[in-house]
Amino acid sequence: MVKFVDEAEIFVRSGKGGDGCIAFRRERGIPKGGPWGGDGGKGGDVIFKAVRNKKTLIDFHFQKHFYAQNGKPGSSNNKKGKDGEDLIVYVPCGTIVKEIVNGEERILGDLVEENKSIVVAKGGKGGLGNTHFKSSTNQTPRIATKGEPGEEKKIKLELKIIADVGIIGYPNSGKSTLLSKISKARPKIADYPFTTIEPNLGLVDLGDYRSFVIADIPGLIEGASKGKGLGIKFLKHIERTKILIHLLDLSENDIINRYENIRKELENYDPKLVEKKEIVVGNKIDLEQSKKSMEKVKNYFKEIYFISALTGTGIKELLERIWEELKND
Ligand SMILES: Nc1nc2c(ncn2[C@@H]2O[C@H](COP(=O)(O)OP(=O)(O)OP(=O)(O)O)[C@@H](O)[C@H]2O)c(=O)[nH]1
Ligand SMILES: [Mg+2]
Numbered sequence: 001m002v003k004f005v006d007e008a009e010i011f012v013r014s015g016k017g018g019d020g021c022i023a024f025r026r027e028r029g030i031p032k033g034g035p036w037g038g039d040g041g042k043g044g045d046v047i048f049k050a051v052r053n054k055k056t057l058i059d060f061h062f063q064k065h066f067y068a069q070n071g072k073p074g075s076s077n078n079k080k081g082k083d084g085e086d087l088i089v090y091v092p093c094g095t096i097v098k099e100i101v102n103g104e105e106r107i108l109g110d111l112v113e114e115n116k117s118i119v120v121a122k123g124g125k126g127g128l129g130n131t132h133f134k135s136s137t138n139q140t141p142r143i144a145t146k147g148e149p150g151e152e153k154k155i156k157l158e159l160k161i162i163a164d165v166g167i168i169g170y171p172n173s174g175k176s177t178l179l180s181k182i183s184k185a186r187p188k189i190a191d192y193p194f195t196t197i198e199p200n201l202g203l204v205d206l207g208d209y210r211s212f213v214i215a216d217i218p219g220l221i222e223g224a225s226k227g228k229g230l231g232i233k234f235l236k237h238i239e240r241t242k243i244l245i246h247l248l249d250l251s252e253n254d255i256i257n258r259y260e261n262i263r264k265e266l267e268n269y270d271p272k273l274v275e276k277k278e279i280v281v282g283n284k285i286d287l288e289q290s291k292k293s294m295e296k297v298k299n300y301f302k303e304i305y306f307i308s309a310l311t312g313t314g315i316k317e318l319l320e321r322i323w324e325e326l327k328n329d
Helices: 175-182 233-238 255-269 271-275 290-300 315-327
Strands: 003-013 046-051 065-067 087-092 095-101 104-111 117-121 152-162 165-169 200-207 210-216 243-249 277-283 304-306
Touching: 003 117, 046 095, 046 104, 065 087, 087 095, 087 152, 095 117, 104 117, 117 152, 165 175, 165 233, 165 255, 175 200, 175 210, 175 243, 175 315, 200 315, 210 315, 243 255, 243 315, 255 271, 255 290, 277 290, 277 315, 290 304, 304 315
Parallel strands: 003 065, 046 087, 165 210, 165 243, 243 277, 277 304
Antiparallel strands: 003 152, 046 117, 095 104, 095 152, 200 210
16 A cells, blocks of 8 residues: 655644633612622633545644634623634544654544544633632622633644555656656656656645645556566555546557556456546657647547646646546545
8 A cells, every 4th residue: 555654743722711800890779799700711622623625734834833712801790701712623534643742742532534523732711700709708809710721732643645646557658757747756767667666656735725645656568467567566556546547658659559458457456446537648748749649549538638747738737637536535
C-alpha cells in the first residue's frame, strides 16, 4: 500500500471562563437590595472533527493557532455572561491526535470515522457572581470568583495517507514527469523504460483547501501479470486509490493496443481494478508526431484529456476533473 505519514504541529487554546460580577440590587422601592451580580459564561471548547472532504494535513502547515472564544463576564441584574463559542477544527478522517507535553506524546484520540469528534481543550468554567455568596452573616458580599483559564495545548496531528489517485501506463509514457509537474515530488525521469522502480507519491495542492495525494507507479507492459518487465507487484499500491490515471504516450505507435494490454494486465491481477474509475490521458501533445494519434484516440475513448506533462498544457483541466471525481466520494 502506498502510505506515507503526513504530520503537523499546532497550538490550541480553549476559551477562558468569564468572571463573576459584583453588583447590588438598586431599584426604586427596594431600599436595601441584595447582591445581584451574575456568573461568567463558560469558555468555548476546541473540538476536532473528522470530515471526508479533507484529504491531507496541508492546511495545518499554514495555520497553526486555534483559539476558541472566551466566556463573557457576568453583569448586574444577575445576568449570566454569554458562553464562548466552541471552535470546531476539521481534520481528515484517519487523523491521530496527540498532545505533546514536555516533549512526550500522549494520544488524545483517533478520528477515523466521518463526523467523529473529540474535545481537545476544554473551555474554562465561568466565575460565580456575588449572588452566590450571600449568607445570614453577609448580606452584601463583595466577592465574586474569576473565570477559569482555558487550556493551552501543543498538538501533533498524524495522518497515514493512502494515495487517492494512481498513475499507470507503459514505461516512458511520462508518469513521473506528470507527478513532478503537479506536486513537489522529484522522481527520477529519463528517456528509457523502467526509470521508476519504486512507486513515488506526491501531494497535489489545488488551492481553496483542495488537495489530494497521487502515486506514480513503475511502468506496466504486456505480460506484466506473468512477471514481465517489473511485473505487477506494485499494483497493490493502487488497489485502494479511488481513481486511476491511465497515461498514453501519443508519440508512440499502437497506442490503443497498449492501452488494452494494460487493461488486461490489471484485470488479471484483480478484476476490481478495472471497475475503478479511470481517466484516460493522452500525453506528449507538444510533439509533432502526437498530432495524428490525437484524432485516432478521440474516436476510441468516450472521455480523454490531452496534456503535455513537459510543458504543462492541459494539466489544470485534468486536475480539476480529478477533483470533481474525488470530492464526491
Ligand atoms: N516531449 C515530451 N516529452 C515528455 C513528456 N512527458 C514526459 N516526457 C519525456 O518522456 C520520457 C519518459 O518520462 P518519464 O516521466 O520518466 O516516464 P515514466 O512513465 O515515468 O517512465 P517509467 O518510470 O520508465 O515507467 C522523459 O524523457 C521525459 O522527459 C511530454 O509531455 N512531452
Ligand atoms: Mg517513471
